[in-house]
Amino acid sequence: MKSVTVWVDGNTSVEVIEPKDSRAVHLTVDGKLIRTTPGKSLLEAVWNRPGIGNIPALCYHPIVQSYGACRLCTVEVEEQGRTRFVASCLYPAKEGLVVRTDTDRVRQLRKGVLELLLARCPEVKVIQDLAIEYGIEKPRFALGVQDCILCGLCVRTCRENIGRSAISLVNRGIFREVAAPFYAYELGDGCVGCGDCVYVCPTGALKLGPDGKPVLPKVHIPRPAAEGLLR
Amino acid sequence: MSIEQVDRLVDVAALERLRQSIIEKRNPFQLRLRICNGTGCLASGADEVTAAFEAELTRRGLSAEINLVKSGCHGFCEKGPLVVVEPQETFYQRVKPEHVPAIVAATLDGKIVEELLYVDPATGERILHEQEVPFYRGQTRLVFGSNGTIDPTQIEDYIAIGGYSALAKALTQMSTAEIIDEVKRSGLRGRGGGGFPTGVKWESCRRADGDIKYVVCNADEGDPGAYMDRSLLEGTPHAVLEGMIIGAHAIGAHEGYIYVRNEYPLAVSNARRAIEQAMAYGLLGKDILGSGFDFKVSINRGGGAFVCGESSALMASLEGQVGEPRAKYVHTVEKGLWDRPTCLNNVETWANVPLIINRGADWYNQIGTEKSKGTKIFSLVGKVNNTGLVEVPMGIPLRDIIFDIGGGILDGKKFKAVQTGGPSGGFIPESLLHLPVDFDRLTEAGSMMGSGAMIVMDEGTCMVNMAKFFIDFLEEESCGKCVPCREGIDRMGEVLERITTGKGRMEDLELLEALADTLRLGSLCALGSTAANPVLTSLRYFRDEYIAHVVDKKCPAGECQALIQYSIISEKCTGCMVCVRECPSHAVTGKRREPAVIDLAVCSKCGVCYDVCRFDAVKRA
Known part of the structure; x- marks a missing residue:
């Protein structure tokens, strides 16, 4: 057995007894001591732990590698006296880390991101619900008409779990969208029709078509001024 | 001398013998015509001038007696094409092919073509020598110095001026720990924009686990108006290579990459030629200078995406994937290219290394300010008289760069702002022109050093419109991976569009600030987190212009078409x-x-x- 000193918020520390060959890491999340295995991300380390606020995440799914695109899972971490905002789905759990998942600044940041998402996808239920939770009534921008938030879950599961890469993210910036090879919207032989992409889609933007293959959401350019910039 | 014929340099003594033989063959009193063949001068017709010189010398049968040097960028691009006659150092500007016979005739007679000399606008006097021109006089050219004096396609030119002596010293007289220590003590910080201490980066990469490590030279310069890395790689490719070899040796890397934009064809070809020549001499490849150290460098051409200048996106692109950044919670010095420890530095950073090794950290860290050492090359562009590349010691006030070296504002107009650091930098108003160029001081002012673009704006520039220009640029260049950057920059553009077309509301100013916060704290990479700087600094220093657009529906500078x-x-x-x-x-x-x-x-x-x-x-x- 060995004793490990874990610092909880600056001045207080506790002693934790661990087996001699333990590689466990200890961190404090919202004032609670968490013990986890190295290599896990913060989000994974606190997933479903009682007493810790629910961290929203739209581009995270346990069956694919973390991506860090939606930024909703952003939390505050304190390390060696320095505080910063990190995406908890990617930030590795480290010994002695002090994490705060629900501070005013974190909520403010998530609110800002949600306002942007709601403006892009005003009709998507999961975003509407989160927006209400974070106190957004109406976005201060022109409303878009999309369902896809470009989280890339469909693309990642097709590549990582199915091994097909029948779809990918093409183009950049606001012109980014999900498409089949050669910028096609109809899926060819690359797609085996497993429906995994539809299953992981957090917003319902992908739906199964009559042929058993997903129907891809077409991105509409949000502003007339932006037309003609690319393509 | 063609590449195939040269003998490999088996050790340092062989390098020194080669250097002596090159120097002995050269006559210091021989007439040399240095014609700037940098991209700026080529755009104003330097290739035709060069061809005219070649034809004139052939016609007179003087090709052997007068040495024609197609050099890299001299820096004073405003006045190109530039020609300097050596050994007299007579400086001719805006040379056209029809001037060539007169220049050759005058040079042979020991005379001067008066009308091609530079006229000092302050005194009206004609200036004979390059160093006396105010544009050059205020500069300290350590890194950029040989750019205009040697032929970048001839390794012998570089060796003649002491090239690869730093490599020889590093390989034979210093341990790897001593090299890293020297770079650390020099205080050199990354010239690509981040300003991270180079020596510390090297040390982390050296300590990182892994038997295969890489060094990468970032030549994916994409800031509007910035071209110093391009000119350096075009004009002194061997200094960049030498720096990379020293760095690779110190870190323990045996492979390196130069990631350069495909839009820089001259930089690509000069760098490629430099690699071939260095390989032929055994300065690259196996057993460099008999030290047992192996290192090779490949060139990778980028597709021109601005975001690929970000280190993790650059590495993804190098691996053949889409150039998108990833979170760097595990640093690239530990897991970079192909998940191996990778040390990435900017062109200018690498080019500083031979200087530090040769002249020592104690010499280098005398130059500059407390926390920013050495010199920095800026590309001075915009509404300024002397457009060009400027190398100055860190700590020099912005005013000196713009007014003394830059010669003040075009057409006698009034200065309004200078943007440092490219699209992610901020606008600095006249009241802060006393600020020294220093990583930390520029950041305090809401801007940044960045890679060294310096865009000068005059009273006719609308700052709201200018902020919108950079936001539009970044909107196009955002990779679109993370929400704050993709959506946030787009929405900033939407709000700015509203303001510049007279439909703005006072709440929009707060909205811009809120968006800026989301971008700064929420973005995945530095493109997003710094994107709001032009908006924030224009709001901070030129808020009255925003109010004029919103409240009075007027554009004071007369640039916003909808409002005039x-x-x-x-x-x-x-x-x-x-x-x-x-x-x-x-x-x-x-x-x-x-x-x-x-x-x-x-x-x-x-x-x-x-x-x-x-x-x-x-x-x-």
């Missing part, structure tokens, strides 16, 4: 009909000797009538 109207002042109009003829929308009508009239319903607000009127009879308000 053109009209004819009848009393001044002579009825010359020039505006009637020139108006592309046929909005101006009138008869000879009668005042013209602008039909506002048809007017496209292009401003041609305003520009062509010689009687100030067109009013813009």
